[in-house]
Amino acid sequence: MEISELHSLFLKTGGVTTDSRAIKGGEMFIALKGENFDGNEYAQKAIEAGAAYAVVNEGSKYAGTDERIIAFPDTLKALTDLARYHRENTFVNGERLTVIGLTGTNGKTTTKNLIREVLATKYKVTATEGNLNNDIGVPLSLLKINSETEIAVIEMGANHPDDIEKLVKVAEPDYGLITNVGKAHLLGFGSFEGVKAAKGKLYDWIAENGKAVFLNADDADLCEMVRQRGGLSMVSYGVNEWKTEVIPSDPEHPYLRIAIPVGSETIDTDSDMLYVVESNLVGAYNADNVLAAIAVGHFFGVELSDAFHAIHSFVPSNNRSQMVRTERNSLIVDAYNANPTSMAAALDNFAMAISGNKVALLGDMRELGEDSVAEHIAIVEKVKGMDIAKVCYVGEEFRKALESAGTADNAMWFESSEALAAYLADNALEGALVLVKGSRGIQMEKTIPQL
Numbered sequence: 001m002e003i004s005e006l007h008s009l010f011l012k013t014g015g016v017t018t019d020s021r022a023i024k025g026g027e028m029f030i031a032l033k034g035e036n037f038d039g040n041e042y043a044q045k046a047i048e049a050g051a052a053y054a055v056v057n058e059g060s061k062y063a064g065t066d067e068r069i070i071a072f073p074d075t076l077k078a079l080t081d082l083a084r085y086h087r088e089n090t091f092v093n094g095e096r097l098t099v100i101g102l103t104g105t106n107g108k109t110t111t112k113n114l115i116r117e118v119l120a121t122k123y124k125v126t127a128t129e130g131n132l133n134n135d136i137g138v139p140l141s142l143l144k145i146n147s148e149t150e151i152a153v154i155e156m157g158a159n160h161p162d163d164i165e166k167l168v169k170v171a172e173p174d175y176g177l178i179t180n181v182g183k184a185h186l187l188g189f190g191s192f193e194g195v196k197a198a199k200g201k202l203y204d205w206i207a208e209n210g211k212a213v214f215l216n217a218d219d220a221d222l223c224e225m226v227r228q229r230g231g232l233s234m235v236s237y238g239v240n241e242w243k244t245e246v247i248p249s250d251p252e253h254p255y256l257r258i259a260i261p262v263g264s265e266t267i268d269t270d271s272d273m274l275y276v277v278e279s280n281l282v283g284a285y286n287a288d289n290v291l292a293a294i295a296v297g298h299f300f301g302v303e304l305s306d307a308f309h310a311i312h313s314f315v316p317s318n319n320r321s322q323m324v325r326t327e328r329n330s331l332i333v334d335a336y337n338a339n340p341t342s343m344a345a346a347l348d349n350f351a352m353a354i355s356g357n358k359v360a361l362l363g364d365m366r367e368l369g370e371d372s373v374a375e376h377i378a379i380v381e382k383v384k385g386m387d388i389a390k391v392c393y394v395g396e397e398f399r400k401a402l403e404s405a406g407t408a409d410n411a412m413w414f415e416s417s418e419a420l421a422a423y424l425a426d427n428a429l430e431g432a433l434v435l436v437k438g439s440r441g442i443q444m445e446k447t448i449p450q451l
Contacts, residue, residue, distance in 0.1 A: 026051075040075075043062040057073070097152060105182035105184045123341075158189075168202055179201070214235070216238045246284045251355070329431065415443075
């Protein structure tokens, strides 16, 4: 069967799923196969559960047993090709659908969510759900595009050098935005230069096939990456670029506030009129993410007043830049992920917060390869210079770092987040401002019920 034929069948269904347990009736089930799972085994169950079609690998025991079960040599390739074909054949007012591709080391999911909220004040937007940003998630996100979609915002993640290069060939973005480049997944990328080369594949695609990139003009690394690709069209933004003021947080105003110079519904750096944009995000480092969303919205004709309202209305979730108030403490929860860049930014923001009783709960930063111990030592040394009443480190990498850097009087180490949670249950914190930060695998959110 040709992909065009599969696409015709797809358009008659209620969407695509790769999880047979998620079938509600009418979907197309695509059976993926990995090291520890084989979706082909569930093809018949998917049909029995109400799937309209099931796509399986050639050679599957269910191939040819039912006209609703369709065989392809490689089901992941079938999923990818179907998503690309759908993207290429979706039109709005006679023109091919506009797709904004987004990647970066930190902040990409928050930025994507903010862009979605801002654009949604004027357009029907389809955006990546959660962080479905890998070789499976991007195709699934593209297949969420429907006849009402006017703009799509597709997040792309990367752990390896060729990930973005592969994903842009599926999403085929017209516009690109890299939030930043930092030290993350060094085990896969090999070095910081490897990170820039991998993320830069988005710029390469836009330079050859797209229209423009949205550039944080304050970021020297991103500016250099753009300069290396001469002739790339840019839409610039940035705290300094827009002469924006980040207003310090305090107990009465714990969330990010920024003052932007505006004039006659435009960003006007020469204007004396400042508009204070209030958010529900914690951390000055989110200012760039907010400005990115405003820049994208402004470029696509969203009124500034609508964009500012959308920013103010957005409430983060899933342990990303959240302020959580319990009966005993105030928490800054940023525990979805961590790398040296985001950890340092979180600590810098924590240092600026006004509180007489600060406690930091810091979990290991994963996938840093041979640089791991050195990067954890750098964080330990940074914390030593901060005014923090207590710091609790979690994980083997911080243990190694503490052995080299030494343990300060206010520091403790725990093998796991569960062990730290048990300690907190017996040694309750009261009246503290608590930073909770760590890589996903450390599961620092397990400490929250004890705070």
